[in-house]
Amino acid sequence: MSRRRPYILGLTGSIGMGKSTVAAMFRDCGVPVFDADAEVHRLQGPGGLLVPAIEEAFPGTTGPQGVKRAELGAIVFADPQALKRLEAIVHPAVAEERFAFMEANRDAPLIVFDIPLLYEKTGTRGLDAVAVVSAPPAEQRRRVLARPGMTETKFAEILALQVPDAEKRERADHVIENGGSLDDTRKQVEALVRTLTS
Numbered sequence: 528m529s530r531r532r533p534y535i536l537g538l539t540g541s542i543g544m545g546k547s548t549v550a551a552m553f554r555d556c557g558v559p560v561f562d563a564d565a566e567v568h569r570l571q572g573p574g575g576l577l578v579p580a581i582e583e584a585f586p587g588t589t590g591p592q593g594v595k596r597a598e599l600g601a602i603v604f605a606d607p608q609a610l611k612r613l614e615a616i617v618h619p620a621v622a623e624e625r626f627a628f629m630e631a632n633r634d635a636p637l638i639v640f641d642i643p644l645l646y647e648k649t650g651t652r653g654l655d656a657v658a659v660v661s662a663p664p665a666e667q668r669r670r671v672l673a674r675p676g677m678t679e680t681k682f683a684e685i686l687a688l689q690v691p692d693a694e695k696r697e698r699a700d701h702v703i704e705n706g707g708s709l710d711d712t713r714k715q716v717e718a719l720v721r722t723l724t725s
Contacts, residue, residue, distance in 0.1 A: 533629070533638045534723050535653065536701075539645035540660030541689045542682075543671035545705040545712070549660045550641045552716040559632040560639045563649075566624045567617060571596075580616050585609070636724040646690040646698065658719065659699035661692055662706035 538553070538560075540546035550560050570577045571594040581599070582589040588599040603610040625640070632638050642649050651657055662670075671682050696702050701719055705712045 533632060533635045535655045536637060536639050536723060537645050537651060537654040537657040538639050538641045538660070539643065539657065539695065539699075540705075541667065541692050541695065542685050543667040544660045544662050544692070545670070546641065546643065546660045548709070549703055549705060549712065549716060550639065552713050553639045553720065555713075556717060556720045558637050558639055558720060559628070559635050560641055561625055561628045562641045563621055563625075564641070564643055566621050570617070570620055570624075577616055577620055581613070584612055584616060637720065644689075646695055647688065656700035656723075657698070658701040658703055659692075659695045660703045660705050661696055662704070664692070666706045667692075 538546060538550060540549075550562065554560050569575060571581065573591065573593045575593050578589050578593050581594055585599055585602055588595050588602065599613070603613050629638070640654065645651070645657065668682070671677055671685075672679070703712065703715050703719070
């Protein structure tokens with residue numbers, strides 16, 4: 528008899544929607560969460576597995592603390608070919624980590640893949656459903672502009688690279704409204720966990 532594998536939920540949302548907060552709520556419910564961004568940070572951090580390959584491809588962009596993110600970012604975001612080279616280094620390594628995570632959690636009824644650029648980059652292959660974290664535009668703007676070093680111009684540039692929230696909501700299987708109280712958001716997450724694990 529074949530084993531049942533976990534139900535795989537992709538979790539995404541535009542900048543400032545509170546996706547990381549919602550991911551933490553899934554963890555609080557006992558759901559294993561794979562954080563793609565955190566894996567990239569770890570792989571590019573001090574002693575990270577990808578540091579030598581990134582240094583070879585982009586000389587001078589790493590140091591004792593790992594990848595110098597601002598310097599590497601300045602190179603790859605100005606040059607689509609350079610970005611492709613970086614992605615060819617990073618994506619296979621993250622895919623390996625994701626596979627190891629799935630193996631480690633194969634007895635869980637539900638696992639979450641926290642993927643910021645799910646609709647923009649990675650796609651939905653291998654996922655059973657997608658949940659989008661959403662908040663009203665005014666609340667999103669307030670949160671993002673409160674971040675250190677954020678400007679209206681930077682915010683506009685980031686938004687231009689992301690699939691619009693309205694489209695994400697339309698394409699998602701589940702929408703988690705995160706414009707009200709945290710308690711209200713938590714109730715939605717708990718209800719979704721119950722639905723997907725029942």
